[in-house]
Structures are given as C-alpha cells and as structure tokens.
Amino acid sequence: MSPNDLSLSAPRRDLRLLFGVALAAAACLAPLFLGTYALHAIIIALIFLLPAHGLNLLVGYTGLLSLAQAAFFGIGAYTSGLMAVHFGTPFYLNFLAAGLLAGAVALPLGIPALRLRATSFVMCTLGFVVIGQAIAKNWIGLTRGDMGLSGIPKPYFALGPASFTISGTTSFYYMVLVIAVIGTLAAYLIVRSAAGRNMVAIRENETLAESVGIPTWRYKLVVFMISAAFAGLGGSIYAHYLTVVSPLTFQMYYSTTMLIIVLGGGAGTISGVVFGSLLFVGLSEALRVAPEVRMIAYGLSLLALVFWFPKGFAPLIDRFWLFLGERK
Amino acid sequence: MTGLPILEISGLHKSYGAVRAVDDVSLHVNRGEICGLIGPNGSGKSTFFDCASGLTRPHAGTVKLDGQDITGWSLNRIAREGRMLRSFQKTVVFGALDVEENLVIAGQMFTFPGLWSTFGIGAMARARVEALRERAREFIKIAGLWDVRHQPAGKLSGGQQKLIQFASMLMPEPKLILLDEPMAGINPKLIERVVESIRFANTKFGVSFLVIEHNIDVVTDICERIVVLDQGRKLAEGTPDEIVRNQAVREAYLGG
Amino acid sequence: MLSAILEQIVNGIVSGSVYAIVAVGMTMIFGVLRAINFAHGEYYMLGTFGAWFAIEYFDLPYPVAIAIGVIATAVIAVVVGKFVMQRIVGAPPETGVLATLGIALVLQNTVILVFGGGYKFFSGGYIEPVSIFGFTLAEQRVLIIIVCILVFVGLELMVTYSRMGKAMRAVSQNIECCAVVGIDVPQVALRTFILGACLAALSGVLTAPVNVSVYGGMGEIITFKTLPVIIMGGLGNVRGTFFAAMILGIAESLVATYVGLQFRDTVGFATLLLVLMWRPHGLFSAQARF
Numbered sequence: 001m002s003p004n005d006l007s008l009s010a011p012r013r014d015l016r017l018l019f020g021v022a023l024a025a026a027a028c029l030a031p032l033f034l035g036t037y038a039l040h041a042i043i044i045a046l047i048f049l050l051p052a053h054g055l056n057l058l059v060g061y062t063g064l065l066s067l068a069q070a071a072f073f074g075i076g077a078y079t080s081g082l083m084a085v086h087f088g089t090p091f092y093l094n095f096l097a098a099g100l101l102a103g104a105v106a107l108p109l110g111i112p113a114l115r116l117r118a119t120s121f122v123m124c125t126l127g128f129v130v131i132g133q134a135i136a137k138n139w140i141g142l143t144r145g146d147m148g149l150s151g152i153p154k155p156y157f158a159l160g161p162a163s164f165t166i167s168g169t170t171s172f173y174y175m176v177l178v179i180a181v182i183g184t185l186a187a188y189l190i191v192r193s194a195a196g197r198n199m200v201a202i203r204e205n206e207t208l209a210e211s212v213g214i215p216t217w218r219y220k221l222v223v224f225m226i227s228a229a230f231a232g233l234g235g236s237i238y239a240h241y242l243t244v245v246s247p248l249t250f251q252m253y254y255s256t257t258m259l260i261i262v263l264g265g266g267a268g269t270i271s272g273v274v275f276g277s278l279l280f281v282g283l284s285e286a287l288r289v290a291p292e293v294r295m296i297a298y299g300l301s302l303l304a305l306v307f308w309f310p311k312g313f314a315p316l317i318d319r320f321w322l323f324l325g326e327r328k
Numbered sequence: 329m330t331g332l333p334i335l336e337i338s339g340l341h342k343s344y345g346a347v348r349a350v351d352d353v354s355l356h357v358n359r360g361e362i363c364g365l366i367g368p369n370g371s372g373k374s375t376f377f378d379c380a381s382g383l384t385r386p387h388a389g390t391v392k393l394d395g396q397d398i399t400g401w402s403l404n405r406i407a408r409e410g411r412m413l414r415s416f417q418k419t420v421v422f423g424a425l426d427v428e429e430n431l432v433i434a435g436q437m438f439t440f441p442g443l444w445s446t447f448g449i450g451a452m453a454r455a456r457v458e459a460l461r462e463r464a465r466e467f468i469k470i471a472g473l474w475d476v477r478h479q480p481a482g483k484l485s486g487g488q489q490k491l492i493q494f495a496s497m498l499m500p501e502p503k504l505i506l507l508d509e510p511m512a513g514i515n516p517k518l519i520e521r522v523v524e525s526i527r528f529a530n531t532k533f534g535v536s537f538l539v540i541e542h543n544i545d546v547v548t549d550i551c552e553r554i555v556v557l558d559q560g561r562k563l564a565e566g567t568p569d570e571i572v573r574n575q576a577v578r579e580a581y582l583g584g
Numbered sequence: 585m586l587s588a589i590l591e592q593i594v595n596g597i598v599s600g601s602v603y604a605i606v607a608v609g610m611t612m613i614f615g616v617l618r619a620i621n622f623a624h625g626e627y628y629m630l631g632t633f634g635a636w637f638a639i640e641y642f643d644l645p646y647p648v649a650i651a652i653g654v655i656a657t658a659v660i661a662v663v664v665g666k667f668v669m670q671r672i673v674g675a676p677p678e679t680g681v682l683a684t685l686g687i688a689l690v691l692q693n694t695v696i697l698v699f700g701g702g703y704k705f706f707s708g709g710y711i712e713p714v715s716i717f718g719f720t721l722a723e724q725r726v727l728i729i730i731v732c733i734l735v736f737v738g739l740e741l742m743v744t745y746s747r748m749g750k751a752m753r754a755v756s757q758n759i760e761c762c763a764v765v766g767i768d769v770p771q772v773a774l775r776t777f778i779l780g781a782c783l784a785a786l787s788g789v790l791t792a793p794v795n796v797s798v799y800g801g802m803g804e805i806i807t808f809k810t811l812p813v814i815i816m817g818g819l820g821n822v823r824g825t826f827f828a829a830m831i832l833g834i835a836e837s838l839v840a841t842y843v844g845l846q847f848r849d850t851v852g853f854a855t856l857l858l859v860l861m862w863r864p865h866g867l868f869s870a871q872a873r874f
Contacts, residue, residue, distance in 0.1 A: 112861040134850040195446035204422040213408030213437030292693040299689030
C-alpha cells in the first residue's frame, strides 16, 4: 500500500450537521453576546423574513413579479394593531387574524389582477399599495388617518389561567425566532410538495404546464393569497414591535426591500431567502448608515442583481453547502 | 375498432379576422386507431389541434371525447379530466428541472384528486409521488435516458427532449394523444425510433393517436386512416392507399 | 357655477399638460425598450433641481435655468442610458422593472444626500397673472399648455418625417427586423431614452414656478401618476397618452375641488385599477404605436 491509499480510506465526516447545530446554537444564544442594537437588526430581519418567503413563492417559484407585498404587510399590521388596541386580544389571535384577513383580501384583488399580462399585473400590484395607503390615510374613523395607531400593547399570550407578556427585546427576539423558524418550515414544506413542483412548472413554461393538466390560473391565485397571508403575518409582528402603525406602512419601500431579499438571497431557494433577509435587512439595520445611503445601496444592489447576479447568493450558498458535505 | 369513436369533432369553425383558418371541419378518430392529419402549410391543421385541445376556443362546432362533450373546456381540463394530451410543434420541456422531475410533474395532476391535495405533506401524498417516480423511471429506462436523468432537461439535445415530451404524455395513461409534427427536426436515423414509440404506446397502452405530419412515408406507414385538410376545409378521408391515389389530394398536396 | 367648473377644467388642462409631456416620454421609452421606466419621475425631479441650483447658486435668469435643468438631466440620462437602459432592450420585462427601480432609488437618494431632504423654494418663473378668454391664469400655466402643444406637434412631425422618428417607429413595431434592415437599435434606444428623460425634465422645470417647493422625493409621485396615464393611454401610444393625461388632469382637478383635496393624488391609480379590472387591455389600443 502506498501512502496515498491512507487518505482514501480516511473517514469522510459530514460537516453539514455540525454547521446546522452551530447555527441553531448561535441563534439561541444570540442575545447573550449581541448588543441591543444588533439584536434589533436581527429582529427586523426576521420580521421581514415571512413576507419575503411569501414573495419568494410568488416570484421565485411561480414566476410572478409582484410589488403588492407592502399592501398586505400593511393590512396585517393594521389588523393586528386594531385588534390589540380595541379588543385587547392575545397576540396569537391578532397574528392569525392578520394573516387570514390579508389572505382573504388577496382573493378579490387577485382574481381580476391575474387576468392581466405581466407588465399590467406589476402596475396593478403597485396600485394596491398606493390605494392601500390612501385608504389608511382617509378612513380616519378606522385608522385615525395620518396620526396612525399608537400605543399598541406588547404581545401577550393567554393560555387558560396563565398569561405572559413579551416585554423586553430579548424575549421579543425569541418569539420572532420561533415564528420565523415555523414560517420557514412552512415555506419549505410547500416548496417540496407536489404543488411546489407545479409552481415551478408554471414558471418554466405556463402553456406546457397547462397541457399536462395543471390549472395554472388557480394556482397563481392560491399562491397570491398564500403570499399575501405571509406578508400579513409579518405585518402583525411589525405592528407589535414598533407599537405604532401608520399609513407609511403602505409604502413601496417595503415591497422593494422584500424584492431585494428574495432576489439577492436567491429567488427560488429557501435558504437564499433566509440568508438574504439577514444580509440585506440585518446588515443595513446594524450599520446605522443614513437611510439615504441604505437606499442607494439597495438601488445599486438591484442593478447588480439584474445584470450580473440573476441568481443572487444562491449559487454561493449551494457551493458552501456542497463544500461542507464533501470534506473529510 | 368498434363502438363510439374516441374523438368526434363536428362542424369546427375558427376564423382569425377575415381568414377562415378552420372552415366547417368534421372528423373522428376511432378507439385504438392511429389517424393521420395531413395537408399543405396553412391548411389549418395546427389551428384545428389548438381548438380540439382547448388552447383556443372555436367559434362554432362540437368536440366530443369518449362520448363526453368537451367543447369549450380549457387546455388543462381536457388534459386532466378528459385524458387527451397534445404535443407542441416546437419541442418544449421544463428546462430548469431534471428529466425525472419533468415526468413526475407530467403525471401529478392525474394522480392527485385536486389542487389542494397537491399541498399535502402526509404519507398519502408521498406515496403518490413515489408511485409517479417509479413510473417515470420505467419510461426513462425505455427511452434510454437513464444516464442523463438528473440533468436539467434544458441542457439535453433536441432528440432527447422529444423523448421526454413523448414520455410525459404517456405518464397519465391518456386515452388520446394529439401529436403535432412529431418528426419535425428529427435526425432521419431517429425517425424509426419515434415510429416505434408511437406503435408501442398504441399497442401496449391502447392509446389512440391523431398525428399531424408532413413526412408522407411515415404517415402512410403508421396511420390506419388519413384525413386531408386544404385551406381550412376537409378535402378527403380514407385509408393511406385511397389517399395516395386520390386525384384532388395529389394536386393540392402530394404533387401529382 | 358653470364658470367655477370651467375654471377647474382649465386647471385640469394645465396639470394634464404637465402629465402629458412627462408621460409621452415614458410611453415612447416603453415603445422602444419595452420597459416601464420606474425612474421616469426622477428625471422630472433632476430637471427641477438643475434649474433650482442654477437660480439659487448662480443667480441665472429663468430661461437659462430651464436650459441648464434640461441639459443637466440629459447628461445624467446619457450615463444611465449607456450603462443601464441599453441593456434592457430585448430582456424580459422583469429586467426593466427592477433595473429602473434601482436607478430611481439611486437618483432620488443621491440628490437627498447631496442637497438635503428639506423642501427648497423655487424662485423664478413667470408667475404674473394674465387674462385669456375670460380666465385669469398665471403666465406660467399658459406657457405650460403652449409648450405641451408644441411638444406633441413636434413629436408628431419628428415621428412621421425624420429618420430618427421612423427608426423609433420601426423598433417599436418589430425589433428583430430592425437589426436586419440596418437600424442601430441600441442607438435608437439610447436616443429615445434621452429624449424621454429630457421631456420629463422640461416638464419639471416648467412646473416648478407653479408648485414652488422642490424636494428630492418629488419624482416618485410623478412616476406614480404617469404610470396610470401610459397604461390607460395604451403603452407606446402617443396620442392615446395625450388624451389619458388630459383626462387625468381634469379628473384630478374636479375631484380635488368637489370631493376632497386629499383624494386628488389617488385618482390616477384608482382609475387605473378600475380600468384594468374592467378592460384588461387598457382604454385605448395598445396596438396603435407611433
């Protein structure tokens, strides 16, 4: 036996499990070694993760570009805020109501919108955001207009006789972390299902998908609603975190941010969206740069993504994952 | 070849503006038959297919599949409920997905009872997909695509993509397949292969075929009956021998 | 009562003229590049800022400032056109949406970063009132209407008779054939884009004396109002865009007066959504190119 044979027979350890455990540990222990501001940045990143997953299902998997996420985000935020302020309901009720209402509103909006060609559809989704803001500003009886809702109570949970309130940043972080993990898992399961495969088929070639029996229009509508629900859920957490909701929640800025997360992280992949959220939102929050600088960075990122990195960070993430699995 | 025809089309009309692409065409395909549809370019064959398969709506006429009136049904409904599938002239596949995924998708809507069931994550859903995968692998082996089965379909050659397309149409156990110029762009050496596949599907799975084709040798070889279209109207109908000897057909299409 | 309504309609025609000049540029850009220019309003803003800067820092007279505003925008448009817009030709529609969104973010925020986010006061312009057909209007408003008419007549002539105009029509109708026939498509695309951006800038400079306040974020609202106009006018349809712009201007004016000022800015998108739901292909034919 030559010396080379020894290297061939050495065991190959799969580092992926180790990486996963390390990541989970880091996530759980983050509040111990991160300052409040950094923690805040991660919380924002995790809040945006849910709407981003929704947008990913729409853009990355089904191939439908939409700017409407901000509209459903806003609907979720207002729903949750209004319920908390007027009814004092526990958080999980507000949370679910936000998601359900956002998803429900997406139905009558999606039906006519999805008949449109790609360009008009994008315009229409932008219109939802603009009209949403107008409604929030002018339906003063419900939304208090430009003054917005303030003093949204901290999220509290009531289970039978016991109840507890999420009061500090640390506990909020853990709450959002749990929700984000569940949300990511849900997105993953959808993507791995037969429906997820059908969505990709629609993206790749809609007519061919139709010809093998896939009801493409109905799928698009369903995905539009699911995407809206995800956005609404994100909005709910946002409302409780900021404790304020205003018509400014209906802004292109949110749709654009979610687009950058999805496209930058890697449209059509789940890990890419998670990475994108932490990178674009978490990083830009943590860097405390002037909002204008952040927006310029967003703009340049969009240009870079469109022309040079159409798959975002996804190829890098894939290579990293393969690298972990192959090492001995 | 007894009983109701598997496909019965009467009085089909489709105009584009002033142009009558399909003008009062009626034809039928018998159960288990391979029927040919020929005619010069612009005679309305593709438009006829588009109307029959649900890609476009005809202005008039009825389409009956296995006794059921499917006039006006959408493309996906005819495929899913009617089990009549069609190919496209330009070979298309789901480019970013591998061969096995292409075939699994082709079969999904036929095993899953409805849209919502496709979101299922339970054992039932997994079992359905597993059954589809097995069936897909069978076809992959028969088609000789085993070695490339994990490659993205978009990266394969035209001939391989055609095989994928053909296998896709067999995944759902269809009653009838509309083939739109299956020999177009095929290397002459592979023509025999495609002919064999059609015969195989016809005899082993009992699939009926309606084939648009320009290659007359192939048409007369595999088709039991031929319908000739010219300028949107049916010119003639009969066995290959009858058609080849038909004077009007020769003038319009076969070149005397 | 009637004269009050007529007065609002005249106001509407003024704003309609503003929208028309901006929108025609955006619709031509769409016709040639097949891209919705989400950054279009930013060129309106840049023109305004250029003129404001000339007046504030160099004390130049208003007519000179107009030229400076347009030229400054043209320079920026050349850079953006060469590096970004030309690459959009032939790309899928998502490319145009995302790229122009990116440009909008960069332009808008660079201006805010450099000049600060506050409102600036635009001094200059012909704000003396003048009486025409019994209506009293600021001279500037009359100027806007006149320029609008000149622009559209000029465009009509250019598109019908000039070589550039014919090339633009050709590219918007059948881009594949153009390269074969020897038309330099990227060059046509670049020139159309610069023309469109300059028109937007011109509109901005002309409107500045009327709106008086200048700020970095003013372009976004213009983009949001122009989008419905070009869709309802028919993408690429110059004449349809003119009418759609006028209708929007008048509708906004009437809504502001008789329904409520707070609803004025929503009229555009609200109408667009209604139209899209009811007639998915727009009000005017999108087939009629220019």
